[in-house]
Amino acid sequence: GKSGYDHYMLKEIHEQPTALRKCLRERVSELEHEITVEELATLECSGSVQFVACGTSYHAALYGARLLRENGISAQCFLASEYDAQRIPITDETLVVGVTQSGETADTMGALRMANQAGATTLVLTNVVGSSAARECDHVMYIRAGPEIGVAATKTFVSQQAALALLSSELSGSEAPALIKHLRGLPDKLQHVLDESTAQAVAEEFVDADAYFFIGRGYNASVALEGALKMKEITYKHAEGFAAGELKHGPLALVTDQTPVFALVTGDTAAKTIGSIKEVEARGAPVIAVTDRPAEVGQYASHVLEVPDAGPYLTPILANVQLQLVSYWVAAQLGRSIDKPRNLAKSVTVD
Numbered sequence: 448g449k450s451g452y453d454h455y456m457l458k459e460i461h462e463q464p465t466a467l468r469k470c471l472r473e474r475v476s477e478l479e480h481e482i483t484v485e486e487l488a489t490l491e492c493s494g495s496v497q498f499v500a501c502g503t504s505y506h507a508a509l510y511g512a513r514l515l516r517e518n519g520i521s522a523q524c525f526l527a528s529e530y531d532a533q534r535i536p537i538t539d540e541t542l543v544v545g546v547t548q549s550g551e552t553a554d555t556m557g558a559l560r561m562a563n564q565a566g567a568t569t570l571v572l573t574n575v576v577g578s579s580a581a582r583e584c585d586h587v588m589y590i591r592a593g594p595e596i597g598v599a600a601t602k603t604f605v606s607q608q609a610a611l612a613l614l615s616s617e618l619s620g621s622e623a624p625a626l627i628k629h630l631r632g633l634p635d636k637l638q639h640v641l642d643e644s645t646a647q648a649v650a651e652e653f654v655d656a657d658a659y660f661f662i663g664r665g666y667n668a669s670v671a672l673e674g675a676l677k678m679k680e681i682t683y684k685h686a687e688g689f690a691a692g693e694l695k696h697g698p699l700a701l702v703t704d705q706t707p708v709f710a711l712v713t714g715d716t717a718a719k720t721i722g723s724i725k726e727v728e729a730r731g732a733p734v735i736a737v738t739d740r741p742a743e744v745g746q747y748a749s750h751v752l753e754v755p756d757a758g759p760y761l762t763p764i765l766a767n768v769q770l771q772l773v774s775y776w777v778a779a780q781l782g783r784s785i786d787k788p789r790n791l792a793k794s795v796t797v798d
């Protein structure tokens with residue numbers, strides 16, 4: 448059941464601290480300053496990494512690819528439906544990583560099969576034990592989020608991001624004590640976001656807008672894409688997410704005093720994103736800043752959704768939770784079919 452929540456989506460948003468704890472259990476040890484993912488014990492990666500995924504899982508993969516590059520591993524990210532192993536250079540040193548909650552998505556399965564035929568090693572990050580991807584790939588890492596009923600992916604996205612942080616550490620052999628500390632603290636910080644969020648009030652204020660924009664840089668660029676996708680899926684409203692630097696290359700033409708802009712302002716990209724905020728503010732747009740530094744950012748924004756600082760790699764995971772809540776409350780105000788949005792299915796088994 449929904450345990451007293453109106454929708455599975457809200458229940459699953461609130462299950463995220465537990466989902467994270469399950470994902471990290473026995474994999475992150477503070478005492479030994481170690482990250483150990485047992486399933487990956489026999490995985491070797493001497494070449495480059497290619498991620499393949501769709502939808503929300505693609506946004507997690509974008510985040511993961513960036514983390515790997517940060518750790519010195521060459522990594523690219525592909526939409527599974529656009530992946531073409533015949534034309535993308537693959538050697539037997541290439542590791543192709545599928546990110547798929549269900550483990551059944553046809554496009555992702557197709558890409559993984561292509562990669563396998565081309566001689567790559569395949570790994571899947573999935574939530575479903577015994578799924579097609581889990582059976583067919585050379586290696587499997589479970590994200591351990593637990594069953595997700597709502598069609599819109601929420602807790603599985605957070606678990607994918609955490610699993611990708613573990614993977615980046617495993618593949619690079621870099622066990623940054625700061626990352627370990629921040630990973631262990633993440634479930635409590637996420638709980639804090641859920642307890643203190645003012646997203647419902649923000650949603651109520653902007654429920655009548657025709658369009659919403661989401662901007663961020665670096666790790667927050669993938670969060671911006673995810674924020675917009677969630678908004679589209681469950682509210683049926685127009686939403687766009689993009690890397691903040693792209694604003695002035697086109698989308699700025701759409702910005703008026705009627706377009707709320709959600710700006711993700713965390714980490715070392717904050718100063719540049721504040722620059723982007725000024726660009727939209729000058730057009731009269733209301734700016735909702737999602738940030739771990741309200742004192743610095745507050746003066747540029749009409750609203751602030753605060754998140755605790757969890758370090759440069761993980762704070763964006765918390766920022767995303769604020770956006771999940773905004774979308775949820777906009778959709779709830781509009782009386783949408785939140786757990787089963789029109790035209791969408793939980794598992795897309797046709798390509």
Ligand code: F6R
Nearest residue numbers: 502503504547548549552599600
């Ligand atoms: C969005 C959503 C979809 C899925 C996509 C991939 O909320 O749920 O975009 O992320 O269909 O599904 P999986 O991860 O099962 O491969």
